[in-house]
Amino acid sequence: MSSESSGNMTPLAARPLFMMRLLVGPLQTIGGPAGAGRRVGGIPGGRFDGEKLRGVVLPGGADWQIERSDGAIELDARIVLQTDDDALIGMTYVGLRHGAPEVMARLGRGEAVAPSEYYFRIVARFSTSDPRYQWLNSIIAVGIGHRLPEGPVYLVHEIA
Numbered sequence: 001m002s003s004e005s006s007g008n009m010t011p012l013a014a015r016p017l018f019m020m021r022l023l024v025g026p027l028q029t030i031g032g033p034a035g036a037g038r039r040v041g042g043i044p045g046g047r048f049d050g051e052k053l054r055g056v057v058l059p060g061g062a063d064w065q066i067e068r069s070d071g072a073i074e075l076d077a078r079i080v081l082q083t084d085d086d087a088l089i090g091m092t093y094v095g096l097r098h099g100a101p102e103v104m105a106r107l108g109r110g111e112a113v114a115p116s117e118y119y120f121r122i123v124a125r126f127s128t129s130d131p132r133y134q135w136l137n138s139i140i141a142v143g144i145g146h147r148l149p150e151g152p153v154y155l156v157h158e159i160a
Helices: 101-108 132-137
Strands: 014-023 038-043 045-049 054-057 061-067 073-083 088-097 118-127 142-150 151-159
Touching: 014 054, 014 142, 038 073, 088 101, 101 118, 118 132, 118 151
Parallel strands: none
Antiparallel strands: 014 045, 014 151, 038 061, 045 054, 054 073, 061 073, 073 088, 088 118, 118 142, 142 151
């Protein structure tokens, strides 16, 4: 691509934002018009820690999932972060987790699986009215996930 057609755009850069560990309750299959692949898991809590913000994930969030016919899992989650200095931040993210059928089966049984054996990525947005964290309203974040039996761990990065 020539510099003329790219308009000399700034290359993408990522800065670490935080690491987040979530607890996820048992998945409940709810089905739907597309088949039995729709399921939801409550998120009773968690923790996030980073250089610019840290705190807890409040109970009440949910992770809506679709298990596709190819074995991939599409994620659609909504949670509320409460910082250690008492700000409330809404976080929504969509994601995709997939791997070889035997790897996905092991994950489904709650077995330990190395993150290098499967693909697990999210795209996140934030919403807050707290003036200390309003900068979050104007960023896109991406994360790399690892699924543990009790819930996922994400390394979340701000895209600059």
